[in-house]
Amino acid sequence: SSSALHGGLEELLESPAVTAAVEVFLKEKCRKVPEAGNFLSKYYLAHGRPTCASNVFQQLAERQDPDIDLLQRTVYLDRALQAAGFALPHSKDHVEELRTKLDIAARVQMPLLRELELLASGGGNNPVVSRSWREAARRQLASFQQLLRLQDLLQAAVDFSLFHIVLVVMDLTSSAQQKEKVAQAWVSLFFPPVPSPYSLSEIVNPDGQPLEHKLFPLLTVRPAAAFFMRNESGPVCRAQPPNFHLRASRLLQELGASTQPARLVWDEHTVVTLLEYCNCLWHMVCAPQEVDTSEGPLTSAEATAVEDHHSREEVAPQPHAEGSSERAWVALEVLVRRPFNYAHSNVLKFYGDVLKHVPNWLPDLQKLLPPDPAGSRPVVTVDDVRTHVSTVILAMLDTWATQVDACTDDRAASEFRGASLCIESVLGEIKSHLQDLQGADPSANVQWLLTEVKRLEGVSQRIQRRQHVPHSGNPGAALGVPTMPG
Numbered sequence: 001s002s003s004a005l006h007g008g009l010e011e012l013l014e015s016p017a018v019t020a021a022v023e024v025f026l027k028e029k030c031r032k033v034p035e036a037g038n039f040l041s042k043y044y045l046a047h048g049r050p051t052c053a054s055n056v057f058q059q060l061a062e063r064q065d066p067d068i069d070l071l072q073r074t075v076y077l078d079r080a081l082q083a084a085g086f087a088l089p090h091s092k093d094h095v096e097e098l099r100t101k102l103d104i105a106a107r108v109q110m111p112l113l114r115e116l117e118l119l120a121s122g123g124g125n126n127p128v129v130s131r132s133w134r135e136a137a138r139r140q141l142a143s144f145q146q147l148l149r150l151q152d153l154l155q156a157a158v159d160f161s162l163f164h165i166v167l168v169v170m171d172l173t174s175s176a177q178q179k180e181k182v183a184q185a186w187v188s189l190f191f192p193p194v195p196s197p198y199s200l201s202e203i204v205n206p207d208g209q210p211l212e213h214k215l216f217p218l219l220t221v222r223p224a225a226a227f228f229m230r231n232e233s234g235p236v237c238r239a240q241p242p243n244f245h246l247r248a249s250r251l252l253q254e255l256g257a258s259t260q261p262a263r264l265v266w267d268e269h270t271v272v273t274l275l276e277y278c279n280c281l282w283h284m285v286c287a288p289q290e291v292d293t294s295e296g297p298l299t300s301a302e303a304t305a306v307e308d309h310h311s312r313e314e315v316a317p318q319p320h321a322e323g324s325s326e327r328a329w330v331a332l333e334v335l336v337r338r339p340f341n342y343a344h345s346n347v348l349k350f351y352g353d354v355l356k357h358v359p360n361w362l363p364d365l366q367k368l369l370p371p372d373p374a375g376s377r378p379v380v381t382v383d384d385v386r387t388h389v390s391t392v393i394l395a396m397l398d399t400w401a402t403q404v405d406a407c408t409d410d411r412a413a414s415e416f417r418g419a420s421l422c423i424e425s426v427l428g429e430i431k432s433h434l435q436d437l438q439g440a441d442p443s444a445n446v447q448w449l450l451t452e453v454k455r456l457e458g459v460s461q462r463i464q465r466r467q468h469v470p471h472s473g474n475p476g477a478a479l480g481v482p483t484m485p486g
Contacts, residue, residue, distance in 0.1 A: 034060055034068060041083065050086035054094065057083060061101075062147055069145050070105070070113055077102040101147070103172060106230070107258050108153050112165050113144045114229035118222075119160065119197055128204050128221060133197040136160075161196030163189040164218070164227050164255055171259040183270050187368040189251075190216045190278050198222050200374050212242050212286055214376035216278065219247040227254045244282045245329045248275065252334060261339030268340055273354060273361050275330045277380070280388035283327060284378050327388065328395035344400045345419040351396065352426040355389045355433075358382055383437060387449070390430040394452045397423065401459045416463050423460050427453055 022043060029036035037060045044053035057080035061073045068076075081098040084091045119137035122129045140156060150169060157165040166185045170178055192199060198217035200206045213220050220242040227250070259265050331351060335342040342350065354361075359382050366380075404412045416423075431453050437446050 030056070030059075034063065034065060041079070045083065045086070050083045051091055051094070054080045054083035054087070054091070054098070056080075058098065064146070066145070070110060070147075073145075073147055074102065074105045074110065077105055100172075104150050104153070105147060107168050107228075108150065108157075108165060108172070109144065109148060110230050111168075111228040111258075112153055112157055112162065113141070115160065115162050115165065116140050116144065116156075118225060118229075129197050130202055130204055133160075133202065137197075161188070161192040161198075161218075163192065164251060167255060167265050168228075168258050171263050171265045174260075174263040174265065178264060179267070182264055182267070184368055186270055186274050187365070188370075189218065190274065191369050192217060193370050194373060200376055206374075212244075214374070215282060215285060216244065216248075219244065219251065227251050228258050244278070244286075245326060248278070249329065249333065256338055266339045268335070268350070269354075269361070272330060272335065272350070273365060275334065276354070276389060276392065277362070277365055277385065279327060279330060279392075280385055281377060281380060283388070284380070284384070328392045328399070331392055331396040332399055343415065344396075344403075345415055345422065347396060348393070348400075348419060348426060349422050351389065351393050352422060352429065355386060355393065355426070355429055358386050358389065383433075386433050387437065387446075390433060390449060393426060393430060394449065394456060397427075397456050397460075398452075401456070401463065404463060413463060413466070416460075420460065420464050424457075427457055427460070 023040070026036050026040035026043060030040055037056050041053040041056045044050070044056065057076045060068070061076035061080060077098060081095065081102055084095045084098055088095065116137045119129055120134055120141060121127075122134050137160070150172070154166065154169045157163070157169065163185050167182070167189065170182055170185060194201055196202060196217070198221040200214060200217065200221075203217075203221060224242070224247070256266075331347050334340070335347045335350065336344070362380075362382055362385055369377075400416065404416045407413065431450065434446055434450050434453065438450070
């Protein structure tokens with residue numbers, strides 16, 4: 001029996017009289033009992049032969065055995081890598097080979113397998129995936145328990161429009177020649193090709209889907225499970241409307257953990273302009289929502305942003321300010337974190353350039369969008385995007401100024417003062433755009449934005465003039481917003 005073999009092998013390995021005959025015995029057993037490979041590797045390590053131990057673990061990982069699943073194969077690869085590390089520096093090439101194989105299995109194949117399992121189940125407890133896509137996913141599942149080539153994994157990810165996985169593949173094979181393909185993969189992540197499992201034209205009962213499902217199907221139609229699943233825990237399906245901010249933030253955080261920060265995948269111009277285009281589109285289609293925490297606890301930055309937003313509304317309610325801070329999550333959260341790690345002054349400068357060059361980058365981005373036969377996307381103009389980006393900048397500047405006034409040392413104020421010329425230039429650019437709009441669209445929103453520009457000009461000038469003074473504890477007064485007398 002297997003347990004008897006286990007006990008016998010342990011006794012042999014612990015015996016001082018162990019000879020080469022044991023190696024022969026274990027090799028013979030390995031052909032039929034994979035567990036014997038663990039003991040053979042232990043034998044090799046005990047006798048100072050780590051390369052042989054590594055080779056055994058690699059053979060187990062690559063063994064054509066239906067009883068060894070993908071998770072166990074990744075464990076074997078990890079053990080092979082650890083054993084090969086004991087033979088450095090002579091095993092350097094072998095270590096690199098094993099590290100690449102383990103990266104492919106853990107970072108690409110495992111989450112791709114979980115995505116296929118999710119599709120094959122019909123989308124968890126809320127079956128929206130059509131029968132044809134479920135069957136196509138099921139046909140792939142058996143082969144995915146074996147280690148597959150990266151090219152085969154890439155093809156499967158493309159076939160099922162799982163472009164978050166495609167981006168990880170591109171990260172593993174990053175090269176300057178891929179820049180345009182990376183940009184297209186980012187666009188396809190939010191705007192997948194029409195024949196894709198979660199697209200409106202493919203899902204079950206498309207007419208019965210809520211308005212939010214018309215956009216970004218990987219975020220809104222796919223169940224709210226992790227985007228890079230490595231275990232078999234089922235998805236958490238929600239009845240509430242999806243929140244673009246929270247789902248996109250979670251996608252970016254998980255993608256960041258699965259990729260290298262300095263690689264081509266994280267080009268800030270590609271990522272930020274696409275996110276702001278999506279953000280603009282979302283706010284055009286969907287009514288403003290309260291931040292929904294049902295997907296899990298908010299990050300500290302998300303909680304702070306929500307808290308600051310409600311605090312300002314309590315101090316001085318602004319009828320058209322609703323949702324403006326929520327719009328600025330890319331500037332306030334994404335750019336200041338890994339992999340970008342921008343300071344506030346650099347965020348402002350970056351967004352100033354984004355605003356200035358909307359007429360250049362917007363048409364290029366829209367050329368990459370797939371057809372929209374269902375008419376899910378409204379027409380988005382240069383003025384729409386410039387107004388959206390202007391709103392983001394004003395909310396970002398408002399939040400930054402609030403933080404400066406809340407600081408007890410002068411470093412934050414010094415950074416703000418150092419950005420005075422940039423602040424003046426960006427606010428001037430926004431004012432010019434809004435004044436151009438005012439004649440054609442004298443809406444209350446444009447009027448409110450112009451009022452915000454004027455107020456923030458005053459806030460900026462006050463911070464430029466001031467010397468460091470102790471914080472008064474009154475953020476409303478610091479921002480120049482009238483408050484009720486105490």
